[in-house]
Amino acid sequence: MVFEALINPKRPVKHPTEMIALGAFYASLALLLAVWIFESNAGLVMVFFVVMAYAPFFYYTIKLEEKKDMTGMGEEPLLKEHGRVVSLFIYFFIGVTLATAFWYVVLPESGSIFSIQQKTIADINTAVTTGAVAAEKLLPVIFFNNLRVLVLCVLFSLFYGFGALFILSWNASVIGVAVGNFMKNHIAQYAGLLGLEKVSVYFTAASLGFLRYAIHGIPEVLAYFIGGLAGGILSVSIIRRDFRKENFQKVVIDVVDLLLIAVFILLVAALLEVYLTPLLF
Numbered sequence: 001m002v003f004e005a006l007i008n009p010k011r012p013v014k015h016p017t018e019m020i021a022l023g024a025f026y027a028s029l030a031l032l033l034a035v036w037i038f039e040s041n042a043g044l045v046m047v048f049f050v051v052m053a054y055a056p057f058f059y060y061t062i063k064l065e066e067k068k069d070m071t072g073m074g075e076e077p078l079l080k081e082h083g084r085v086v087s088l089f090i091y092f093f094i095g096v097t098l099a100t101a102f103w104y105v106v107l108p109e110s111g112s113i114f115s116i117q118q119k120t121i122a123d124i125n126t127a128v129t130t131g132a133v134a135a136e137k138l139l140p141v142i143f144f145n146n147l148r149v150l151v152l153c154v155l156f157s158l159f160y161g162f163g164a165l166f167i168l169s170w171n172a173s174v175i176g177v178a179v180g181n182f183m184k185n186h187i188a189q190y191a192g193l194l195g196l197e198k199v200s201v202y203f204t205a206a207s208l209g210f211l212r213y214a215i216h217g218i219p220e221v222l223a224y225f226i227g228g229l230a231g232g233i234l235s236v237s238i239i240r241r242d243f244r245k246e247n248f249q250k251v252v253i254d255v256v257d258l259l260l261i262a263v264f265i266l267l268v269a270a271l272l273e274v275y276l277t278p279l280l281f
């Protein structure tokens with residue numbers, strides 16, 4: 001496959017910007033094909049195309065990580081190895097998010113193209129605003145909602161291989177639309193500016209829009225990727241029948257450690273979303 005050749009998991013990635021650029025490229029190409037072939041459902045089809053492009057890298061990477069579990073590597077260095085891989089997933093996710101936000105701002109018909117993402121954002125906002133206002137009551141609502149997504153990532157990755165990749169790509173598109181909408185609203189307030197002032201407004205809107213969701217969004221996505229990796233490692237181990245080997249206990253311990261780390265990160269992300277983000281924005 002062409003996409004498999006572009007990002008070979010056996011080839012070390014020298015700089016994070018490489019994965020960000022690839023994420024943006026895949027998302028842009030996916031959107032172009034989706035609008036061209038399935039215009040009425042472009043927002044959803046785009047996500048499928050991103051998953052199809054990134055699936056080989058995701059699958060082979062998980063296979064390599066599962067092999068590490070079956071070696072004599074200690075748990076601490078093993079988690080560090082997993083951390084390097086998860087960071088690559090995060091950079092790819094950021095690339096998809098940035099590309100989605102960019103095209104949402106640039107395309108004239110972005111509202112209809114990303115209508116399904118907009119509906120999801122509206123549903124989330126309605127659920128939050130109609131719920132408890134107090135932060136102490138809002139915190140468990142957000143945490144358990146994110147925990148539900150984490151469980152889905154683990155199950156999808158366990159039963160469907162790279163099924164978690166769809167959930168994560170979908171979240172990237174939703175966050176990208178949310179950032180793009182924030183940018184559009186901010187830019188519209190200063191539509192009469194010209195020259196450097198207008199450039200400054202665009203830069204400020206882009207920075208604030210990304211920062212608004214990155215503060216709690218990146219930790220959330222990090223937890224989801226860790227959960228997806230845990231489910232994927234367990235899935236590959238079962239497929240390879242490694243549960244019959246002595247080192248399978250290491251796989252189980254590794255999966256449990258990854259899940260505990262993911263839950264802790266989700267708790268931190270919920271705290272940031274409830275207490276820090278409202279103070280800054």
